[in-house]
Amino acid sequence: MTVTKLATLAAALLASTAIAKADPVFNRIASFPVAENLPADADPKSETSAEIITASADGNTLIYSDSPFGGIGMIDITDARAPKPAGYVKFDGEPTSVAAVSGKVLVGVNTSESYTNPSGLLAVVDLASKSVETTCDLGGQPDSVAVSPDKSLAAVAIENERDEDVNDGALPQMPAGYLVVVPLKDGVADCANLKKVDLTGYSDIAPEDPEPEFVDINADNEVIVTLQENNHLVIVDGKTGDVKADYPAGTVALDGVDAKDDGALDFSDAIEERPREPDAVQWLGTDRFVIANEGDWKGGTRGFTIFNRDGTVSYESGPSFEMKVAQIGHYPDKRSDAKGVEPEGLEVAKFGDDTLIFLLAERGSVVGVYRDTGREPQLLQLLPSGISPEGGIAIPGRNLFATANEADLVEDGAARSHVMIYERAEGTPAYPQIESKMEDGKPIGWGALSALAADPETAGRLYSVSDSFYKKQPTIFVIDDTQKPAMITQAIRVTADGKPAANLDLEGITTDGAGGFWLASEGNPEKEIPHQLVHVDGAGKVEETVPFPAELKDSATRFGSEGIAKVGDTLWVAVQRPWKDDPKNTTKLLAYDTKAKTWGGVRYPLDAPSAEGAWVGLSEITVSGDYAYLIERDNLIGSAAKLKAITRVALADLKPATLGGDLPVVKKETVRDLLPDLKATGGYVVDKVEGFAIDKDGAGWVVTDNDGVDDSSGETLFFTIGKM
Numbered sequence: 001m002t003v004t005k006l007a008t009l010a011a012a013l014l015a016s017t018a019i020a021k022a023d024p025v026f027n028r029i030a031s032f033p034v035a036e037n038l039p040a041d042a043d044p045k046s047e048t049s050a051e052i053i054t055a056s057a058d059g060n061t062l063i064y065s066d067s068p069f070g071g072i073g074m075i076d077i078t079d080a081r082a083p084k085p086a087g088y089v090k091f092d093g094e095p096t097s098v099a100a101v102s103g104k105v106l107v108g109v110n111t112s113e114s115y116t117n118p119s120g121l122l123a124v125v126d127l128a129s130k131s132v133e134t135t136c137d138l139g140g141q142p143d144s145v146a147v148s149p150d151k152s153l154a155a156v157a158i159e160n161e162r163d164e165d166v167n168d169g170a171l172p173q174m175p176a177g178y179l180v181v182v183p184l185k186d187g188v189a190d191c192a193n194l195k196k197v198d199l200t201g202y203s204d205i206a207p208e209d210p211e212p213e214f215v216d217i218n219a220d221n222e223v224i225v226t227l228q229e230n231n232h233l234v235i236v237d238g239k240t241g242d243v244k245a246d247y248p249a250g251t252v253a254l255d256g257v258d259a260k261d262d263g264a265l266d267f268s269d270a271i272e273e274r275p276r277e278p279d280a281v282q283w284l285g286t287d288r289f290v291i292a293n294e295g296d297w298k299g300g301t302r303g304f305t306i307f308n309r310d311g312t313v314s315y316e317s318g319p320s321f322e323m324k325v326a327q328i329g330h331y332p333d334k335r336s337d338a339k340g341v342e343p344e345g346l347e348v349a350k351f352g353d354d355t356l357i358f359l360l361a362e363r364g365s366v367v368g369v370y371r372d373t374g375r376e377p378q379l380l381q382l383l384p385s386g387i388s389p390e391g392g393i394a395i396p397g398r399n400l401f402a403t404a405n406e407a408d409l410v411e412d413g414a415a416r417s418h419v420m421i422y423e424r425a426e427g428t429p430a431y432p433q434i435e436s437k438m439e440d441g442k443p444i445g446w447g448a449l450s451a452l453a454a455d456p457e458t459a460g461r462l463y464s465v466s467d468s469f470y471k472k473q474p475t476i477f478v479i480d481d482t483q484k485p486a487m488i489t490q491a492i493r494v495t496a497d498g499k500p501a502a503n504l505d506l507e508g509i510t511t512d513g514a515g516g517f518w519l520a521s522e523g524n525p526e527k528e529i530p531h532q533l534v535h536v537d538g539a540g541k542v543e544e545t546v547p548f549p550a551e552l553k554d555s556a557t558r559f560g561s562e563g564i565a566k567v568g569d570t571l572w573v574a575v576q577r578p579w580k581d582d583p584k585n586t587t588k589l590l591a592y593d594t595k596a597k598t599w600g601g602v603r604y605p606l607d608a609p610s611a612e613g614a615w616v617g618l619s620e621i622t623v624s625g626d627y628a629y630l631i632e633r634d635n636l637i638g639s640a641a642k643l644k645a646i647t648r649v650a651l652a653d654l655k656p657a658t659l660g661g662d663l664p665v666v667k668k669e670t671v672r673d674l675l676p677d678l679k680a681t682g683g684y685v686v687d688k689v690e691g692f693a694i695d696k697d698g699a700g701w702v703v704t705d706n707d708g709v710d711d712s713s714g715e716t717l718f719f720t721i722g723k724m
Contacts, residue, residue: 024399024425024426024427025380025381025424025425025427025428026383026422026423026429027422027423027429027430027681028383028430028431028681028683029080029422029682030077030080030083030420030421030682031421033416033638033639034049034050034073034416034417034419035410037075037088038069038088047068047069047408047410047411048068048069048073048408048416049068049069049406049407049417050064050065050073050406050419051066051096051390051404051406052064052065052096052098052391053065053392053419054100054105055100055393055395055402056105057101057103059397059398059400060078061074061075061086062074062075062077062083062402062419063098063100063127064391064419065095065108065404066095067095068408070091070092070093071090072098072107074089074127080400080423087130089130089131089132092111093120094109095108095110096108096142096143097142097143097156098145099145099147100147101154101187102184102186103126103128104124104127105125105127106147106154107122107123107124108120108138108142108144108145109122110141115161115163118158118161119138119139119141120139120142121137121138121142122136122138122142122145122154122156122189122191124188133188135191136189136194137191138156138158138180138194139180139196140158140159140175140177140178141177142156142159143158143159143212143213145157145215146216146217146223148217150219152184152185152221153184153239154181154184155180155181155223155236155238156180156181156215157177157212157213157214157215157225158196158212159212159213160175160177160178161177162209162229170297171206171209171211171230171297173209174208174209176200176208176209177199177211178210179199179215179225179234179236180197181223181236181238181241182194195241197236197241197243199212202234202246203231203246204248205229205232205275210227210232211228212226212227213225213227213228213278214226214279214280216281216283216289218283219286220286221237221238222235222236223235223238224281224289225281226278226279228297229277231248231249231275231277231278232246232249233246233281234246235309245309245310249275249277249291249293250275250276250305250313251273251276252273252274252276252293252305252316253270255270256269256319256323256442257269257270257302257322258326259336260336260337261333261334261337262333262472263333263469263471263472263473264333264470264472264473264500265326265331265445265446265470266473267323267445274299274301275299275301276295276299276300277293277294277295277297277300278292278293278294279292279293279294279344280292280294280344280345280346282357283348284348284355284357284372287309288306288308288309288314289306289307289309290304290305290357291346292304292344292345292359292360294342294343294344295339301318302319302321302322302339302341303318303321303322303343304359306377315375315376315377321341321343321361321379322340322364323438323443324379324443325341325361325366325368326443328366328432328434328716329432329434329436329706329714330361330364330366330382330714331364331447332364332709332710333447333469334709341361341366342361342362343359343362344360344361344390345358345362345391345392346359347392347393347394347401348372351424354372355371355372356369356371356394357371357372358370358394360385360390360391362389363388364714365384365385365387365388365389365405365709365712365713365714366382366389366714367383367389368382368383369382369383381429384683384715385403385405385420386403386407386415386419386420386683387406387409387415387417387711387713389403389406390405399423399424399425400422400423400424401422402419402421402422403419403420404417405418405419413613414687415638415684416684418684420682420683421682422682428484430680432716433485433486433717433719434486434487434488434718436491437488444477444490446466446475447469447706447707447709447714448469448470448708449465449477449690449691449703449704449706449716450464450465450467450507450508450691451563451564452464452509452620452622453509453511453517454622454693454694455511455695455696456511456513458696459695459696459697460482461478461479461480461695461696462693462701463476463477463478463509464476464509464691464703465508465509465519466506467506467705468504468506468522469707469708469710472500473493474494474500474501474506475491475540476494476509476519481695481701481720485718492538492539494506494519494540494542495541495542501534503521503530504534505522505523505524505529506519507520507522507560507562507576507690508561508620508621510566510571511566512535515538516535516536516537516538517535517536517538518534518535518564518566519533519564520562521534521561522558522562522576523548523556523558523560524558525557526558531547531560532545532546532547532548533545533561533564546592548560548590549599549659551599552581554581555579555580555581557577559575559577559579559617560575561574561576562574562575562576562617562618562619562620562690563618563621563622563630564621567628567651567654569594569596570594571591572589572621572623572628572654573591573592574589574604574618574620574621574630575587576617576619577615577617577618578606582603585605585606585608585616586603586606587603587604587606587617588663589601589602589604589621589666590656599659601656601657601659601663602657602665603663603664603665604618604649604665604666605665605668606632607632607643609634610636610642611636614635614640615635616632616633616643618632619632619633619688619689620692623651624694624698627650628648628649628651629671629724630646630647631646631689631691631692632646632647633688633689634687636687637684638684638685639684641678642675644673644674644675644685644689645670645673646670646671646702647671648668648669649666649667649668653667654666671724672700674689674721677702677721681717683715686704686715686717688704688706688707689703689704690703690704691703691705694724697723698724699721699722699723699724700720700721700722700724701718701719701720702717702718702719702721703717704716704717704718
């Protein structure tokens with residue numbers, strides 16, 4: 001065979017065996033708490049929020065509207081992995097939206113004195129000097145601001161929103177809203193030639209009182225406007241101000257959703273047809289557009305819809321997006337009787353050859369990334385966001401995407417408002433780290449994972465439980481940790497007399513060696529809910545309950561069982577925090593002898609809290625080899641968090657003494673600082689690291705509790721720390 005033929009054959013063989021290049025993926029690379037951008041003279045605990053977000057032309061500065069504090073903040077993302085404060089501009093009014101253009105940023109500012117006497121302005125801020133150059137009187141309350149692709153005009157939705165306390169929020173409530181179109185030149189607004197476009201008379205619902213919500217402009221300078229409460233869509237010629245088309249947003253009936261706020265996840269309900277009531281809208285070229293069907297007054301259909309410009313539906317998502325959100329544990333059960341995950345924000349941008357749709361779920365605190373195919377869009381990823389993502393901005397030139405997450409829970413000592421940054425690159429998605437399988441066309445609903453235990457016989461199998469957030473559905477989850485993401489393959493309901501077991505707050509689980517489980521349930525003496533251990537069979541049926549001993553009754557608080565482990569015939573139970581009879585910075589490890597039916601205990605030394613008002617406690621106990629391993633953590637979140645660790649105590653030192661007398665204090669050893677692990681996905685440090693187990697192969701696994709997506713981003717981190 002000739003050399004040429006050999007080379008040709010080799011090339012063909014390489015081509016036939018080459019692995020197809022994987023699609024690039026988005027991963028979060030940084031999170032910026034916007035409280036860091038407060039002016040120096042402001043109280044650092046002032047409420048501040050990132051709502052709508054835009055980016056400078058060079059992609060190096062993010063600008064967000066901050067309604068609570070009354071200004072716009074700027075973030076330097078020259079190094080996107082290390083965002084820095086870049087300035088703040090205060091207004092006499094409430095900034096509602098921002099749009100960058102030609103070294104400026106256009107800011108919609110609500111200056112209304114009341115719902116019935118609305119007013120507002122469009123401010124032009126120079127990014128270099130951070131000063132207001134000019135303002136245009138808009139005559140009403142602005143909501144959304146958009147700039148045309150050719151930068152020749154801006155559109156502003158003047159909502160003149162309704163008062164929800166008047167007549168149960170029913171429309172009409174005058175004055176009517178309208179659209180404003182402002183000519184631009186080099187980013188400067190030509191206020192003298194702005195046009196006010198009358199939008200009355202088009203919708204079937206309260207035609208005299210349109211409430212424009214969101215605007216976007218296509219390459220033909222056509223403005224698409226959502227009239228959210230009116231459930232209507234209008235297309236306006238941006239140059240002339242003429243209405244070119246309008247049509248109802250329509251209705252959707254849903255099947256396979258959870259429609260009840262009842263402390264259980266059950267995706268078997270149906271919702272009769274209701275109006276879409278879209279919030280955000282984005283053009284897909286010039287012939288189609290996509291809407292996020294958040295709902296406001298009477299509607300909301302939990303998904304998104306792609307329309308052709310003639311008003312016909314190109315694609316309707318139905319409940320499919322919400323089902324995917326439920327599979328990764330981000331479904332907000334407390335919103336089940338309302339609007340579910342509430343898709344609110346949208347962004348559309350072209351990355352390489354792909355036109356991508358970013359769908360922001362306000363209540364699910366997650367972003368769906370879809371590839372536009374011209375037909376049914378393809379879901380590529382679900383990205384973790386901060387709490388309540390309101391706005392998103394794509395920066396394709398830098399392969400970046402950013403979200404503005406509006407919830408600031410500073411008064412509750414919880415997460416602050418954040419801007420989160422994602423980068424598109426080759427690799428694998430870092431999130432989700434755990435998800436559930438579909439059963440009979442429905443997701444296994446889950447959340448608030450509060451413990452972990454390993455199957456002693458089966459490699460790669462772990463168990464978890466959900467806490468009292470799902471009070472009507474106490475559940476043991478079976479997890480396959482050999483998959484990536486890890487997969488919840490089964491939900492075992494905990495039952496008594498054929499019904500969901502009542503008054504359980506499951507915080508610990510361990511196998512019983514006979515195919516069943518021992519569960520630790522945290523009680524609350526103030527509500528007469530007992531601290532107890534619960535023995536169930538492999539099907540979750542309660543076989544025995546063991547209340548905590550009478551010797552502890554007078555000293556008990558609600559901070560009880562947070563983990564359980566079995567050593568021979570003894571169950572060891574980690575009590576979260578000091579009880580009334582514990583010396584400062586100590587808590588108990590209780591021992592229950594399942595044969596003798598007796599109790600004992602030791603004391604565990606806790607680190608001192610790092611801040612006033614904070615606490616340190618235990619969240620788990622598991623046993624492997626010669627040691628009991630525990631999670632010791634503080635209750636702090638984000639940059640305030642100082643202690644999230646795995647410690648261990650030698651089993652030889654666990655010698656329980658009789659309760660009611662002096663208990664020996666064990667010696668602890670720190671095995672792993674978990675703070676670096678909790679920062680690894682680019683988010684803020686979550687407070688509730690609640691589960692730890694060592695599997696049959698000796699690998700340690702950690703899980704966090706997402707609080708059932710209630711005042712929480714919904715993120716669940718599930719990761720291994722390797723061989724122990």
